[in-house]
Amino acid sequence: MKVALVHDYIKEYGGAERVLEALHEIWPNAPIFTTVYLPEFLGPHKERFRDWDIRTSFLQYLPFKEKLISPFRLIAPWVFSQFDLRNFDVVIVSATGAYNPNMIQTLRLRSGHAKKTLHVCYCHTPPRYLYGYATAREWKRNFLSRVLGEIANHFLRLIDFRNSQNVDFFIANSKNVSERITKFYRRDSVVIYPPVDTASGSSASSVELKNNKLDASLLDARGYFVAGGRIARPKHIDLIVRACRELNVVLKVFGRGFAGYEYELKTQNPKLKNTTQSSKVEFVGEVTDEEKAKLMRNAKAFIFAGEDEDFGITPVEAMSVGTPVIAYRSGGIIESVIEGRTGIFFDKLSIDSLRDAIKRLNDLNHLSKGDCIRQAQKFSKERFKKEIKEFVEKYV
Numbered sequence: 001m002k003v004a005l006v007h008d009y010i011k012e013y014g015g016a017e018r019v020l021e022a023l024h025e026i027w028p029n030a031p032i033f034t035t036v037y038l039p040e041f042l043g044p045h046k047e048r049f050r051d052w053d054i055r056t057s058f059l060q061y062l063p064f065k066e067k068l069i070s071p072f073r074l075i076a077p078w079v080f081s082q083f084d085l086r087n088f089d090v091v092i093v094s095a096t097g098a099y100n101p102n103m104i105q106t107l108r109l110r111s112g113h114a115k116k117t118l119h120v121c122y123c124h125t126p127p128r129y130l131y132g133y134a135t136a137r138e139w140k141r142n143f144l145s146r147v148l149g150e151i152a153n154h155f156l157r158l159i160d161f162r163n164s165q166n167v168d169f170f171i172a173n174s175k176n177v178s179e180r181i182t183k184f185y186r187r188d189s190v191v192i193y194p195p196v197d198t199a200s201g202s203s204a205s206s207v208e209l210k211n212n213k214l215d216a217s218l219l220d221a222r223g224y225f226v227a228g229g230r231i232a233r234p235k236h237i238d239l240i241v242r243a244c245r246e247l248n249v250v251l252k253v254f255g256r257g258f259a260g261y262e263y264e265l266k267t268q269n270p271k272l273k274n275t276t277q278s279s280k281v282e283f284v285g286e287v288t289d290e291e292k293a294k295l296m297r298n299a300k301a302f303i304f305a306g307e308d309e310d311f312g313i314t315p316v317e318a319m320s321v322g323t324p325v326i327a328y329r330s331g332g333i334i335e336s337v338i339e340g341r342t343g344i345f346f347d348k349l350s351i352d353s354l355r356d357a358i359k360r361l362n363d364l365n366h367l368s369k370g371d372c373i374r375q376a377q378k379f380s381k382e383r384f385k386k387e388i389k390e391f392v393e394k395y396v
Helices: 016-027 043-049 078-082 143-164 175-185 199-203 216-222 237-247 263-268 289-297 312-318 330-335 351-360 369-377 381-395
Strands: 005-006 030-035 052-058 090-095 107-110 113-116 118-123 169-172 225-231 250-256 280-287 302-304 323-327 343-346
Touching: 005 237, 005 263, 016 312, 016 330, 016 381, 030 078, 052 289, 078 143, 078 216, 107 216, 143 175, 169 381, 175 330, 225 237, 225 381, 237 250, 237 263, 237 280, 237 351, 250 263, 250 302, 289 312, 302 312, 323 330, 323 351, 343 351
Parallel strands: 005 030, 005 090, 030 052, 090 118, 118 169, 225 250, 225 302, 250 280, 302 323, 323 343
Antiparallel strands: 107 113
């Protein structure tokens, strides 16, 4: 079975790239077709893709391509249409929501008869910027960019819908995204949750368990909260920083910033003036998986304020090492965190709402480290690979 993988672009390492990596582990000989490949921006994760068969578009040869990722979306549908994948039995598109990658050539003639390559789309989300969801770039702030953006998005929505009809089967990364696929594409989908590396959870010390509950004295000893991942505006890291500052608690933020948001957090936002210079808030930058697991394992809780989150892999990673989650009740996060058992929700993107949730963490009667780890194991990489492989083989 000849398999090809398609990905929007490879310039950062997040949840979508973890899915791509898991797909490549299932089919290690499958080439990856993408617009651009920029390993120099992958930080500690650049070695993960080193020996892959990555086939890029002509955009790879343009100067300043790293600064043109956003404008490329205007021509991305045409760029993907130049990929001829008709000689493959299966093409799996990993659609991150950045571009329109489903305009690929899959219909071929074999023995005088038309035969279509099986086209499967693993959809992380329909493009957020096309359908009114929060995005990393504040393109509506300027009047001219808002007008031009709305005009461009109108035509891109038409193209996106038309391309969605090329797909034989949609796989959604959550029930939340499945509902979006039904709403915007009028297509059915199967939900297969993305892979989370839960192996580190098995190394959690049994000393940290007390009657299978989180020991309050242990949480006090941990001494800090943690947040991070993809530091972008929809994640509302600024809200987390301000709430922790008001409560005078220590916060560690890991990850890489996007669209100038991290720089704004540290230097420009008047509401955060002098906050990041305080010893209470520390930006630790990009970290390896091992460093991230250690950072999470030793934290009181992982705080997550993502708006309209597609699924949310990072909170599950926190649970996999036994750390509870404080999360904004929105999007796919409600499918992974169990309120009162593996975490606490807050209902408004406000300082007061988040501050109250942090205070409520002190009530540990129903929070269980074991429950956190067991819940995370439902989203393991082994489970993902098994379900994906069975799904593809069922229809080939």
